[in-house]
Amino acid sequence: MKRLLQSCVLSAATLLAAALLAVNIRAQELPSELVLLTWSHYFDPAVIAEFERANNTRIRLINFETDDGRDELLLETDGRGFDLIVANGTGVGKYAREGWLAPIEDRLVPNRELIAPQWFDYFPEAREYAVPYTWGTVGIAYRKDLYRKPVESWAALFKPDPALFGKIAMIRSSRDTVGMALKMLGYSMNSESIEEINAVAPLLVAQRPFVKAYSYPVIDAQSALVSGEIVMTMIYSGDALTLQQHHPDIQFVLPREGTGLWVDYLVLSTYSREKTLAYRFLNFINEPAVAARLMSYVNYASPNAAAEKLLPESILNNPVVYPPPEVLLEAERFTRLSPKAARLRKQLFANVAERTVAPD
Structure with missing residues (x-):
């Protein structure tokens, strides 16, 4: 009986060891x-x-x-x-x-x-x-075959031509949108001035009817910029180049007022x-x-x-990806904002981007 008990204990121990080994192997x-x-x-x-x-x-x-x-x-x-x-x-x-x-x-x-x-x-x-x-940088991408006027300033996006009504997309980002609007007004995109930040509000309110979407553009063949549903958008540099590979008439511009690096x-x-x-x-x-x-x-x-x-020359020598030195010298780096300035920007942007436009 003692031998039988020992045998049972050994068998149980053997089974337990085998089970643990199997678990360990499966885990590996x-x-x-x-x-x-x-x-x-x-x-x-x-x-x-x-x-x-x-x-x-x-x-x-x-x-x-x-x-x-x-x-x-x-x-x-x-x-x-x-x-x-x-x-x-x-x-x-x-x-x-x-x-x-x-x-x-x-x-x-x-x-x-x-x-x-x-x-x-x-x-x-x-x-x-x-x-x-x-x-990278942030700039404007647009369909040069659908909008033939020169695009040299942030004003093309923030004070759009009537032809762009309902044809603009904006990044859903208070930092980028408010920042570039500040650049257009001649201020630093990192401005902490309450007066300067508030000056952006009427600009964004007036732009609102022209904006079809406050969302980042899809960057593949299904993009609204490729189809022509959107004619102009704020965009990051590399994504503009990606979209150019899907449509030859997509142009990327770093506006003369400067960009954000x-x-x-x-x-x-x-x-x-x-x-x-x-x-x-x-x-x-x-x-x-x-x-x-x-x-x-x-x-x-x-x-x-x-x-x-x-890197291939198509990237290394492409000014969309690697802007000329004089452009980079004029570019501003994004810096940390005070909590007060960040909150004001977010509230200002939300008041526009999340506002329901009343029907005519």
């Missing part, structure tokens, strides 16, 4: 998951697939449409649920102060040293918390459950050949100096 076979909060169409699917295969993982992309939309999502989740986040320059410091970001360990992203120093210097917290991904960064979430995998991804996308492939896909300028040397 199941791919991990890296969650990336990003703009849509911002990473080449082929590059994503290559990283997934090499690391037995899955990358889940969660997309946002605007900077404001991303900020709202992060506030709702308290920065949780993501491993990596695409953040603009002003967002890096804001998210760090909220406690949402983990500092970047240089030894785990050795390819970070390939990035030109200026892209870390633009924003004080970038060197500690961020890895620069892209940079922005930088997008990848930041690591404090709450990431896959930090090791996240570091591998950050290093992988900064391998020069990979970074060049990514920029060729999104049509944006690369902060990675080694990758720039590998």
Whole structure:
């Protein structure tokens, strides 16, 4: 009986060990998951697939449409649920102060040293918390076959010609829309002046009937700018080039009053459950050949100096992507606004963009 009991105990132990081994094997076979909060169409699917295969993982992309939309999502989740986040320059410091970001360990992203120093210097917290991904400008894209007048000023968008009634699209972003309206009025896009910000209100109210949509344009063959449903829109530089590939009559302009120079960064979430995998991804996308492939896909300028040397001439020598030095000298960098100024801009924009237009 004792021997039988021992045999039963051994059998139970053997079964338990086998079960635990099977669970462990299945756990090893199941791919991990890296969650990336990003703009849509911002990473080449082929590059994503290559990283997934090499690391037995899955990358889940969660997309946002605007900077404001991303900020709202992060506030709702308290920065949780993501491993990596695409953040603009002003967002890096804001998210760090909220406690949402983990500092970047240089030894785990050795390819970070390939990035030109200026892209870390633009924003004080970038060197500690961020890895620069892209940079670009904001301007006007329009159909030159459907609107034949010269487009040289922000006034073409904010004080539109009657022919553009119901044919304009605006980015659903208080920072971009109010900022560029300030440029048109001769002010800094980073203005903290209540008087100057309020001066934008009548401009946006008068523009409202001309605006078909306050949303970022789709950047593929289904775009309303490609179909001609929209004739003019505010847009980021690389996306304008992407749309030009779908229609030859799409023109991109950086208005004479100046533009905004922005930088997008990848930041690591404090709450990431896959930090090791996240570091591998950050290093992988900064391998020069990979970074060049990514920029060729999104049509944006690369902060990675080694990758720039590998870019095709169609991007490297394209003034849409790499504006002339004199244009960049006149461009303003987006800087952090005071809470009061940011709230006023958001309220001003919401009063226009979310207002229901009464029928005639």
